[in-house]
Amino acid sequence: MPEPIEQRVRALASQSVGRACFFAALAIWCVMIGLIADPLQSTKAGAILTMMAACVLLLKAGRVLHVSYRKTEVWLLLNRQIELRPEQAQRLITGTLREIYLRYAVYAMAMAVGFWCFALLLWLMPGSWENGVVHQAVGFVTGRHREIEAFRTMP
Structure with a gap:
């Protein structure tokens, strides 16, 4: 049908x-x-x-x-x-x-x-995600967060 x-x-x-x-x-x-x-x-x-x-x-x-x-x-x-x-x-x-x-x-x-x-x-409630996720994500995405910070603090 x-x-x-x-x-x-x-x-x-x-x-x-x-x-x-x-x-x-x-x-x-x-x-x-x-x-x-x-x-x-x-x-x-x-x-x-x-x-x-x-x-x-x-x-x-x-x-x-x-x-x-x-x-x-x-x-x-x-x-x-x-x-x-x-x-x-x-x-x-x-x-x-x-x-x-x-x-x-x-x-x-x-x-x-x-x-x-x-x-x-x-x-x-910005404190629950602001400090952890944002900064961690930047380091994770670039993979070079520590190297960039070390370069910035060079004399």
Whole structure:
């Protein structure tokens, strides 16, 4: 028994938006790993970038109803074949995409709030990570911390 077209469109829309969000999350993760020497800055950068991703998803959700369904990735994933009239296909595909964009925007905002809460926690208790991790990470990353300090103290 073939699955109803609504379920297929929902699955393909979720796959399409989820893939894009995964790549955005991967980019945010790379930025955060790049700033790992300063956990507070890393967390704040993750929060800001995640909020930006949520804003992009909200903009896409607002704009998708005004875009032709034939210009969406869901249409391409359906192999450009659907047994509906164009008006029904437009309403089904763009409505489903809007719903999925909004769902992922809520997920992104929840992650951003989590990052902001963690950043606040790090900011409120700076002594627990400031002296140990930051200085140790600099020496670990360069591997030449002692040699640099010895060179600086030379007469």
